[in-house]
Amino acid sequence: MNNILAIAHRELRSYFVSPIAYVVVGLFALLYGYFYIASLAFMVQFSAQAGMFGGGPQTVNVNEFMIRPLLSNTAIILLFILPFLTARAYAEEKRSGTIELLLTSPLSDLEIILGKFLGALALFLLMLAVTAVHMGILFWYGDPELGSILTGYLGLALMGGSFIALGLLVSSATRNQVVAGVGTFSLLLLFWVLSWMSDSAGPTAGAILSYLSILEHFDDFSKGVVDTAHVAYYLSFIAFGLFLTAKSVDSERWRG
Amino acid sequence: MIEVQHVTKRYGPVAAVSDVSFRVEAGQILGFLGPNGAGKTTTMRVLTGYLPPTEGTATVAGFDVLKDPIEVKRRTGYLPETPPLYPDMTVREYLTFVARINGLSAAERGNRLDQVMERTSVGDVADRHCGKLSKGYRQRVGLAQAILHNPDVLILDEPTAGLDPKQIIETRELIKELAGDHTIILSTHILPEVAQTCERVVIINKGRVVAEDSPDNLTGRLHGAVTVQLQVDTGGADPTAALHAVPGVAAVSVGEPGDEGRTIEIQSAQDVDIRRDLANAVVSNGWGLLEMRRARLSLEEIFLQLTTAEEPAGDGENAADEENAADEDLDEPAAATESADE
Numbered sequence: 001m002n003n004i005l006a007i008a009h010r011e012l013r014s015y016f017v018s019p020i021a022y023v024v025v026g027l028f029a030l031l032y033g034y035f036y037i038a039s040l041a042f043m044v045q046f047s048a049q050a051g052m053f054g055g056g057p058q059t060v061n062v063n064e065f066m067i068r069p070l071l072s073n074t075a076i077i078l079l080f081i082l083p084f085l086t087a088r089a090y091a092e093e094k095r096s097g098t099i100e101l102l103l104t105s106p107l108s109d110l111e112i113i114l115g116k117f118l119g120a121l122a123l124f125l126l127m128l129a130v131t132a133v134h135m136g137i138l139f140w141y142g143d144p145e146l147g148s149i150l151t152g153y154l155g156l157a158l159m160g161g162s163f164i165a166l167g168l169l170v171s172s173a174t175r176n177q178v179v180a181g182v183g184t185f186s187l188l189l190l191f192w193v194l195s196w197m198s199d200s201a202g203p204t205a206g207a208i209l210s211y212l213s214i215l216e217h218f219d220d221f222s223k224g225v226v227d228t229a230h231v232a233y234y235l236s237f238i239a240f241g242l243f244l245t246a247k248s249v250d251s252e253r254w255r256g
Numbered sequence: 257m258i259e260v261q262h263v264t265k266r267y268g269p270v271a272a273v274s275d276v277s278f279r280v281e282a283g284q285i286l287g288f289l290g291p292n293g294a295g296k297t298t299t300m301r302v303l304t305g306y307l308p309p310t311e312g313t314a315t316v317a318g319f320d321v322l323k324d325p326i327e328v329k330r331r332t333g334y335l336p337e338t339p340p341l342y343p344d345m346t347v348r349e350y351l352t353f354v355a356r357i358n359g360l361s362a363a364e365r366g367n368r369l370d371q372v373m374e375r376t377s378v379g380d381v382a383d384r385h386c387g388k389l390s391k392g393y394r395q396r397v398g399l400a401q402a403i404l405h406n407p408d409v410l411i412l413d414e415p416t417a418g419l420d421p422k423q424i425i426e427t428r429e430l431i432k433e434l435a436g437d438h439t440i441i442l443s444t445h446i447l448p449e450v451a452q453t454c455e456r457v458v459i460i461n462k463g464r465v466v467a468e469d470s471p472d473n474l475t476g477r478l479h480g481a482v483t484v485q486l487q488v489d490t491g492g493a494d495p496t497a498a499l500h501a502v503p504g505v506a507a508v509s510v511g512e513p514g515d516e517g518r519t520i521e522i523q524s525a526q527d528v529d530i531r532r533d534l535a536n537a538v539v540s541n542g543w544g545l546l547e548m549r550r551a552r553l554s555l556e557e558i559f560l561q562l563t564t565a566e567e568p569a570g571d572g573e574n575a576a577d578e579e580n581a582a583d584e585d586l587d588e589p590a591a592a593t594e595s596a597d598e
């Protein structure tokens with residue numbers, strides 16, 4: 001455990017001494033801020049319009065009209081941003097040769113992988129934590145339902161974890177961070193696109209495709225429903241991603 | 257302490273190391289010598305558990321590198337060819353991290369860190385970022401990292417590469433100091449380094465061990481026939497005939513006379529010490545004997561002989577029949593190569 005934390009700690013601080021953490025968190029805050037204001041404006045407009053028909057401003061459901069679309073948009077932002085967080089995890093260690101330090105220290109491959117996963121996850125959760133401020137403001141002025149916000153965040157955390165696991169896997173397969181970043185992004189895009197394709201595909205194929213689609217499983221969380229099937233999907237996605245990363249590191253060793 | 261048995265490592269179809277075997281006793285320093293691409297780094301990577309061998313076994317401190325890699329890694333300190341530094345960490349942060357992943361507790365760390373930084377003289381860059389260090393300092397921090405957890409075995413890939421002459425000497429001293437309670441393998445291209453620091457030498461070429469012995473024996477045993485070099489003031493006379501008459505002399509090569517007399521190289525027959533008789537011959541002719549020394553093949557020459565691809569032409573044992581001593585010099589180590597393979 002101490003080993004895992006040592007790796008995670010090093011990862012996290014390396015994000016902060018390089019521009020990565022600031023760029024990623026900054027970009028996230030910017031995009032999130034934009035969607036926040038856009039959906040706020042939409043809700044206000046909607047409530048004003050509703051007021052015109054019913055006489056006097058109406059209270060609209062903040063959860064339904066503001067928070068749920070915002071969370072869905074956040075999921076898309078993460079899809080664009082998280083690949084840059086994990087791109088260097090292995091690629092850079094391989095390029096600079098520090099991987100040789102890790103792989104000749106008394107650490108298991110799993111400890112290294114979990115350490116890197118936790119380091120990236122910690123930065124990601126920190127990023128999400130920033131948005132608690134925005135949510136807090138909604139509580140100040142409106143009366144949103146806390147439960148579905150929390151489940152939405154649980155969903156985001158699980159989904160982000162899956163993105164990170166996939167990012168680690170891709171990063172472990174190359175020594176070029178740009179390739180790792182773009183590769184991860186493309187794969188995530190593919191998983192996203194699966195949900196569109198599922199709409200036009202036949203019933204069986206459509207069900208399979210939408211099951212595979214990473215984002216599809218998020219919908220219920222944003223509606224305030226925690227379905228164990230979705231939790232299991234994300235957890236197994238993460239576990240499988242990390243497992244394949246371990247395989248990839250090990251096969252590299254045999255190939256040399 | 258370290259035992260390598262028939263290790264082969266293939267990268268795809270290419271064998272980087274083929275059927276390498278050697279052992280290192282506890283407390284010994286072994287020098288690993290070979291030209292570029294010989295397979296030194298590959299062998300070391302196998303020993304540190306970084307690369308699994310394709311065939312054969314390697315054990316470190318009794319643990320198999322394939323079956324108990326963690327136990328091997330616990331007991332091994334490794335300085336790779338490029339010091340594995342994180343550019344964005346300061347030297348102190350970096351070493352703290354290395355100490356942590358090697359299982360040193362927070363209490364042990366502080367003292368040990370200062371001690372090691374002092375030993376490797378990196379104290380004055382402790383708060384500089386690793387990425388901003390000069391090559392020499394990177395090398396030293398790499399060495400500090402390797403000895404940090406006080407491992408039984410040290411594997412150092414070209415530990416003095418990129419150091420200034422003063423640092424090279426200090427590093428060699430440090431390595432020799434460490435040898436008492438550590439078993440060390442170091443690789444190098446610098447031959448005098450091997451002669452100065454190592455008790456045993458393994459010479460490797462194209463992935464195969466071509467010689468294994470102590471540096472002294474390696475230089476010594478190539479001398480079945482002895483070359484004696486004389487500096488003689490003959491006052492204009494040609495000494496060739498007189499010296500040929502000395503019993504045991506196989507060949508004489510006389511240089512041009514200069515300010516310091518002539519330089520004469522004399523080749524003896526196998527295992528005959530001709531120096532006493534040579535001195536007598538010079539003196540009885542009334543010449544001035546300015547210098548006499550037994551020439552040894554330098555490690556450089558041995559190294560070149562052992563690692564150049566072409567088989568030397570001619571047969572060293574029949575060298576005595578030949579007039580030209582200069583040719584014999586080339587022929588001689590051919591015999592040595594055979595004996596080195598024993």
Ligand SMILES: Nc1ncnc2c1ncn2[C@@H]1O[C@H](COP(=O)(O)OP(=O)(O)OP(=O)(O)O)[C@@H](O)[C@H]1O
Nearest residue numbers: 256267271272290291292293294295296297298299
């Ligand atoms: N990752 C790799 N993939 C393919 N071939 C490799 C790899 N690493 C090394 N080799 C090959 O294996 C052989 C031995 O290389 P190695 O690095 O062990 O040599 P070396 O003795 O350390 O050389 P140097 O003195 O230049 O450091 C070389 O022919 C090299 O090209």
Ligand SMILES: [Mg+2]
Nearest residue numbers: 296297298337
């Ligand atoms: Mg090398």
